Amino acid sequence: MSDASLSIGPARFLRMVFIGLAVTVGLILAVGAAQGRGPAAVLGAFLHLKGHMHAPHFGLLAAAPIQIQIHVAAVGAALAVGIALMLGLKGNTVHRTLGWVWVTAMATAAISSLFIHRANPGSFSFLHLFAGWTLIALPMGVFAARKHNVRLHSRTMTGMFVGGLLIAGAFAFMPGRLMWQVLFG
Template sequence: MADQDKSMQRPTLSGRFGVLALGAATLAILAASPGVLAAPLRVLQGLGFRPHAPDLGLLAAAPLVIQLHVAGAVTAFVIGAVLLAGVKGTGLHKALGWTWVLAMTLTAVSSLFIRTINPGHFSLIHLLSGWTLIALPMAIFAIKRRKVRQHARAMTGMFVGGLLIAGLFTFLPGRLMWHVFLG
């Protein structure tokens, strides 16, 4: 009888599948109704928004420290997304995790030498770099002590704060990534 009850249950949209389904539905609705995006696109066009193929020549012309920073951030973003979506605790997770730690360290350390926002001085964004350089060893120490929840919280926080939120700031009008992808 228990097997019969399970087969009669209504399927739910939970976990990763639910997020993917919601994202696909949102994209489908936006694609079907282009008028919804007209006003925001006019505002972006006023800021010089012209989507185009990435102009990698701008990155190639950037100083080496910026190139290293971008390489570390992109590597950490891709590996971090794989780690967050994948099964935890496997050999692959551990190997990719150590690679992610190295990429995050490269990103944080290289950012200390990028001072274009406040020439010659640190800016508020550098607080994220300091936080990352302190939080990375703490997260590693947490997993070594088998404090999985503390480790997961710290690593996810660094991914969201140190990569996603800080990464979004690099796409502001006038910044290098804005020009590479949008300007």
């Protein structure tokens, strides 16, 4: 196997991002349907939003509870390192080192999310399912790598990147949420 084949390349990465966005739109429509709103009403609400993109208002993050600050920092690190891992060569020392950084960031993001209850005060929301899934799948992905099961390792970690970062992360930017306020509010 050549070193070039060990990188997923930009085309596959963009395909993964597109799939993540498509699933996110589907989930947003499903949440709207659960609230008794049709697809046209949900999409119309997004089209008529009053927010506009501006320089990030980091003061809102600084004023947020510590568990949210830890969560945002961990997610940011996991996203940046995850992109580098996806686009870089696999199996070398850099990949393994960054992989441990990514695993630590993902575990921190998942654990810190369990202490965030703004979407459903006093209880867990469906977004916490991503945290549970991440805490189960992370050791599975590491174990697969340790056993040199590259296919299972790749699928597990890619699934967490798309589901745990892209799809769950997209819900953080829904209107009314803190990250929406930071960028658009």
